[in-house]
Structures are given as structure tokens and as C-alpha cells.
Amino acid sequence: MTDLRDAAMTSKAWPFEEARRVLKRYEKAPPEKGHVLFETGYGPSGLPHIGTFGEVARTTMIRRAFELISDIPTRLICFSDDMDGMRKVPENVPNPRQLDAHLQKPLTSVPDPFGTHDSFGHHNNAMLRRFLDTFGFEYEFISATEFYASGQFDDILLRACEKYDDLMKIMLKSLRDERRQTYSIFLPIHPETGRVLYVPMKNVDAAKGEITFDDEDGREWTLPVTGGQVKLQWKPDFGARWAALGVDFEMYGKDHSTNTPIYDGICRTLGVRPPEHFTYELFLDENGEKISKSKGNGLSIDEWLTYASTESLSYFMYQKPKTAKRLWWDVIPKAVDEYHQQLRAYPGQDAAQRVNNPVFHIHNGNPPESRMVVPFSMLLNLASAAHAETKEAMWVFIRRYAPDASPETHPDLDAAAGYAVKYYEDFVRPTKSFRAPNDQERAALLDLAGRLRGYDGAVEDEALQTLVFSVGKDHGFEPLRDWFRAIYEVLLGQSQGPRFGGFIALYGVAETAALIEDALTREDAQSGG
Incomplete structure (x- = not known):
């Protein structure tokens, strides 16, 4: 362990580079809260997509890297902004027109179009947690709706009342003239319609912790900012959440990068040091377009897992996080084979090489033995040549090639044989194009x-x-x-x-x-x- 820790302190693997930045925050004194807090944020406006998984996977890799170089306890929070108003109806849900009447309501107040949960927000939160649990992540889940309603956010909201003018200055600098006229960091929840209101404030009473505003019909209302009756606009919410929780590290996509000074400024104005940041490049679909939750383009987690193992997806997420990557079906075979190449290399590596090996970070320093005696790309060719429709048919050839192998002794190979048949049927066979030789x-x-x-x-x-x-x-x-x-x-x-x-x-x-x-x-x- 000492050799690994020493190697980690100089490793150029990005999880260790980020972990050392977090550790530097506490080089003079340990955190007063007793732990280092990693956070990932999630907007459940649509079904969770694979990029959301990538954010938690990568943050977990940095968290584990931190735990190797420091004895300070850690926590990982997955925060869902499910109190956000539904701005548009997603295209990839059943009977989408039934949701039209619920526009601008908090996602946890919108009926679940799938009919399985208390709300659309609850449904999407459950989907996210199921996906994350599939990979065995250790995390604490926090719902913004519960966070606001339970009073856990009250102190920061009251402080936001006190610092309202300063916070507004930060936000107004980033807005167009027309938006400035109606903007407020506070979004009241209408007491009658339950909609999230985007209206200017007539008065902010810091002493009472109340806001006064006119609704869209011109009626005046006064509400306390506490107890879940008011939420923050999403950019102020980002920085205020850091302040409320004491977040030490959060990563987010390149599309957020221009907002970093805003998030940091909000957090500082509320009296808390901002966390360390890590900006990653975005995932692209088949056409090189950004993956969107509402469009449902790109691969889902379930789709990847139909054709390959969870570890191969984690390997894909590890690779070059600051480089935009095309996330489409044809990247799967390469990810599978490269993952197993790294597994096979690991036992013969020294400490410095191991902490730079992706499988170290995928498996928290304890990677398994690869039993893939046949590469996935080879299995695809076998499925093609043998017209195999089941993995049992594949094993007829595999046993002859590797007599000591069996589904029981080589479970990763057995699973890959099944994946190869499915992948061949769905993606290779339909595109096969034989040609005559010259x-x-x-x-x-x-x-x-x-x-x-x-x-x-x-x-x-x-x-x-x-x-x-x-x-x-x-x-x-x-x-x-x-x-x-x-x-x-x-x-x-x-x-x-x-x-x-x-x-x-x-x-x-x-x-x-x-x-x-x-x-x-x-x-x-x-x-x-």
C-alpha cells in the first residue's frame, strides 16, 4: 500500500491529479465537517442518460484516488434538482401531451407518464438510482424537493435574503438587458397553481426572510423563502448548494464551464469556499451532436449493457475525459478488448504503472483476472462465420481453441460470447456487404x-x-x-x-x-x- 500511495502522489493519471488538488485544500488543517464531500448534480427533466452515469463513475474514481493518498473520510452525494419546473415535455415518454397541462410545475409535482411512481421526478430519480446501483456505486441520494421542504436549505436561503443585492449583481452581469428587468434569484412556488414562477421581486425582507411579488395575473403574494415555498434559480442554486453542503469537489460538462465564475461567486458571497472543479468534454451521438436527455439520442446505459459488461463502460468513461467522444454502437467492441488488454497487463506491472492503468481506477485498486482468452472482436467474427445464434454454439469453437475454458471457469468469456451473438445480430449482420474478389x-x-x-x-x-x-x-x-x-x-x-x-x-x-x-x-x- 505504501508503494501505491507513493506512486499515486506523482501519478499523471487524471483521477490522482484531481485527488491531489482536493487534498491541497486541507494541507493546513483537516475539514471542520470531518470529511471531504464529493458531489454530482443531476437534472431529472428527462430519462437519465449515459453521460449522467459517466459523471458519477468519474467522480467515484477521483474519490477512491483521494482515499489512497489521504486518511480523511469521504462522502459522495448525488443531488437531484427535482424541484426544477418542467420547461418542456420530453419527446421520449408515453402520451407526452398529457403532461402539457403541468408545464412549469416542479418535476416532483408532475404526474408520472409511466404510471409507476408518485411523480415524473420520482420516476426519473428511481431510474437514476437503479442505473447507479447496477454499477455498485457508494453514494447518498438527495432530492432537492426534500432538501428544500425539510428545512435543510433554510439557513442558506435566509443568508441569500441578506445578500440578495450582492447575489443579484453577480447574476445580472451575465444576463441580457431584457432578462434583467424580470430576473430574480428566487423562484416562488405559486400557492394555488403549484407552478414555479419566473417573476421579479417587489420586496425582499431579510429580517423576516420573506419575498413579495406579483403573480402572472397581477395578484400580490408574500411568502417565506424557507420550507420549500421558494426555490433558487438554477445557477444560484448550484453555488448555494455547494455552500449549504460544504462541497469540496464537483465535476460538470463543458457546457457549464462559462458559468463557473457565477457558481463560485454565489458560493463565496454566501460565505463558503467554492469546491474544486473538473470540466469534462461532452458525449456525442452518431452524428456528432451533443447527447440530450429530452431527445433521448445517443446510447443509454441499458443499451450498452445489452452488448457488453459494466466494466467496459467504465473503461470508456475513464478514457480522456477532457476529449469529446463519440458514443455510438461501434465503440463498444474496442472498449471491451482494450479493457481486457489492460487487465492482462496489470499483474506484471510495478506500482507506478498500476496506478496509471485504467483498471486500477475502475476496480478501486483490486482488478480481477481477465479470463477472456478470445478477444471480443474475434468473437464477433466467429459469430459471423459460424452463423451462431446462441452462445452455446459459440462454445463449440471456443472449447476447441481453448480446451481448458468453460462457462464456469471463464464467466467473462461466457458473457462476452452471449454479447457477441446479440451484437452481431443487431449491428454486424444488417450491414454486411460481401464483394467479389479480383x-x-x-x-x-x-x-x-x-x-x-x-x-x-x-x-x-x-x-x-x-x-x-x-x-x-x-x-x-x-x-x-x-x-x-x-x-x-x-x-x-x-x-x-x-x-x-x-x-x-x-x-x-x-x-x-x-x-x-x-x-x-x-x-x-x-x-x-
């Missing part, structure tokens, strides 16, 4: 089939890769990658794949020869030859 390719493929028929060497990846390589060289392919591209396009209907020698070892020498002969026969029949 004369050079046909001659080389016939030669390869013949050499495989007569092959009596070791059925091993490297030996068979050498054989394939030799055929391409003998037939004058330059560069040789053109030869391998031809193999995949003619035999499997795709332009690339894993090392073909490994595929032959897995699929079978005679079976691969037959696959080549069948492909050439098919092309002959189609061309009328």
Missing part, C-alpha cells in the same frame, strides 16, 4: 485454402498468421493490409477484423478452408461462372 485476390484465396487443407503445423495464432502473411506476400500484395482487407471483405462482408491467424485457430483450419471455398463458389454462382 483476379489477384481469387488466386491468393485459392492458394490459402489449399495451404490450409494441407496444413499439419501447430494450430496457433502466430503460426497461422505467418502462413496467411506468406500467401499475401507470394501473390504480390503491396501493402499487405490490402490482402487482409480482401480476406475480410470477401469472406465476412466487412472491411476489417482481428488478426486472421487467430481467427483461423478459433474457427478451425479445415473450417476456414471451407469458408474460403464456399465464398468463391458463391461468387462464381452469382457471376454465372
Whole structure:
């Protein structure tokens, strides 16, 4: 542990870099509250998406990194701003028009269109927690509705009354002229309609802790800011939440980055030191557009888990958080295989290498052994060549390739075989496009089939890769990658794949020869030859 801690103090892995920044906050004295508080915020205006998971996953990685370099206790809070008014009806819910009458009501006052929870906010909170629990995160969940109504926010709200003019100065600098005329940091909840009102204040009484305003019909109301009758606008709420909870670290997406001075200014004005920040780049969908909760574009957590393990998703989240990443189906196989490559490397690494290995952060310093003796990309090619419809069909080939492997002894491989069949059926098979070989390719493929028929060497990846390589060289392919591209396009209907020698070892020498002969026969029949 000492070696790891020493290595962590100089590691350039981003979780340790962030953890050291948090630790520096308390280099002179430990926190008065007795712990370091990490927070993630969540706006439940739509169904939780994969970016929300990424925020909690990454924050957890930093929290665990902090725990390695410091003995100060930690907490992680997941805060849901479910008191926010529903500004528009999400497109991806049942019977969306039924929600039109509830616009501007707090999300916890909007009926649940799915009919399973007390409100739409409660439904989306439950979805978020289920997703997070799937990954075993340790966190405390706080609902803004409960936080306001229970009085836990009262002290900060009363302080906001006292500092109203100063807080308004911070906010008004960031607003257009027309917005300034009606803006207030306070949003009253209408006592009759229950809607969140965006109206200017006629008076803020700091002594009484009350606000006075006219509603949209011109009627005057006076309400206490405490007890959940008033909420803060979302930007002031961000900084006020930091102050109320004593947050030490929060990360958020690049789209929030211009608001950082506002959040910090609000927190300082309320008398509390702002937390450390980490701004990450956004996830993009198939078309390079930002993922949106209301649109439902991009991958969901459930969709990723249909085709790959939770750990592969965590690996994807670890990689280059300050780089925008396309989050679409085709990133899954690469994430799976790279994750297992890192797992296999871990046992032979020293402390400095281990704390820089993604699996250290995914598994909190205790990564499991990889039993994936067949890469996921290879399993996809196997599913394609064997027309496998079940993972049991895949195991016929896997057992021959790795006689000591079984679903019981290699559960990660067993799961991956099932994922590969499903992924192949849904994404590979519909896009397969076989092409006819040219004369050079046909001659080389016939030669390869013949050499495989007569092959009596070791059925091993490297030996068979050498054989394939030799055929391409003998037939004058330059560069040789053109030869391998031809193999995949003619035999499997795709332009690339894993090392073909490994595929032959897995699929079978005679079976691969037959696959080549069948492909050439098919092309002959189609061309009328």
C-alpha cells in the first residue's frame, strides 16, 4: 500500500491529479465537517442518460484516488434538482401531451407518464438510482424537493435574503438587458397553481426572510423563502448548494464551464469556499451532436449493457475525459478488448504503472483476472462465420481453441460470447456487404485454402498468421493490409477484423478452408461462372 500511495502522489493519471488538488485544500488543517464531500448534480427533466452515469463513475474514481493518498473520510452525494419546473415535455415518454397541462410545475409535482411512481421526478430519480446501483456505486441520494421542504436549505436561503443585492449583481452581469428587468434569484412556488414562477421581486425582507411579488395575473403574494415555498434559480442554486453542503469537489460538462465564475461567486458571497472543479468534454451521438436527455439520442446505459459488461463502460468513461467522444454502437467492441488488454497487463506491472492503468481506477485498486482468452472482436467474427445464434454454439469453437475454458471457469468469456451473438445480430449482420474478389485476390484465396487443407503445423495464432502473411506476400500484395482487407471483405462482408491467424485457430483450419471455398463458389454462382 505504501508503494501505491507513493506512486499515486506523482501519478499523471487524471483521477490522482484531481485527488491531489482536493487534498491541497486541507494541507493546513483537516475539514471542520470531518470529511471531504464529493458531489454530482443531476437534472431529472428527462430519462437519465449515459453521460449522467459517466459523471458519477468519474467522480467515484477521483474519490477512491483521494482515499489512497489521504486518511480523511469521504462522502459522495448525488443531488437531484427535482424541484426544477418542467420547461418542456420530453419527446421520449408515453402520451407526452398529457403532461402539457403541468408545464412549469416542479418535476416532483408532475404526474408520472409511466404510471409507476408518485411523480415524473420520482420516476426519473428511481431510474437514476437503479442505473447507479447496477454499477455498485457508494453514494447518498438527495432530492432537492426534500432538501428544500425539510428545512435543510433554510439557513442558506435566509443568508441569500441578506445578500440578495450582492447575489443579484453577480447574476445580472451575465444576463441580457431584457432578462434583467424580470430576473430574480428566487423562484416562488405559486400557492394555488403549484407552478414555479419566473417573476421579479417587489420586496425582499431579510429580517423576516420573506419575498413579495406579483403573480402572472397581477395578484400580490408574500411568502417565506424557507420550507420549500421558494426555490433558487438554477445557477444560484448550484453555488448555494455547494455552500449549504460544504462541497469540496464537483465535476460538470463543458457546457457549464462559462458559468463557473457565477457558481463560485454565489458560493463565496454566501460565505463558503467554492469546491474544486473538473470540466469534462461532452458525449456525442452518431452524428456528432451533443447527447440530450429530452431527445433521448445517443446510447443509454441499458443499451450498452445489452452488448457488453459494466466494466467496459467504465473503461470508456475513464478514457480522456477532457476529449469529446463519440458514443455510438461501434465503440463498444474496442472498449471491451482494450479493457481486457489492460487487465492482462496489470499483474506484471510495478506500482507506478498500476496506478496509471485504467483498471486500477475502475476496480478501486483490486482488478480481477481477465479470463477472456478470445478477444471480443474475434468473437464477433466467429459469430459471423459460424452463423451462431446462441452462445452455446459459440462454445463449440471456443472449447476447441481453448480446451481448458468453460462457462464456469471463464464467466467473462461466457458473457462476452452471449454479447457477441446479440451484437452481431443487431449491428454486424444488417450491414454486411460481401464483394467479389479480383483476379489477384481469387488466386491468393485459392492458394490459402489449399495451404490450409494441407496444413499439419501447430494450430496457433502466430503460426497461422505467418502462413496467411506468406500467401499475401507470394501473390504480390503491396501493402499487405490490402490482402487482409480482401480476406475480410470477401469472406465476412466487412472491411476489417482481428488478426486472421487467430481467427483461423478459433474457427478451425479445415473450417476456414471451407469458408474460403464456399465464398468463391458463391461468387462464381452469382457471376454465372
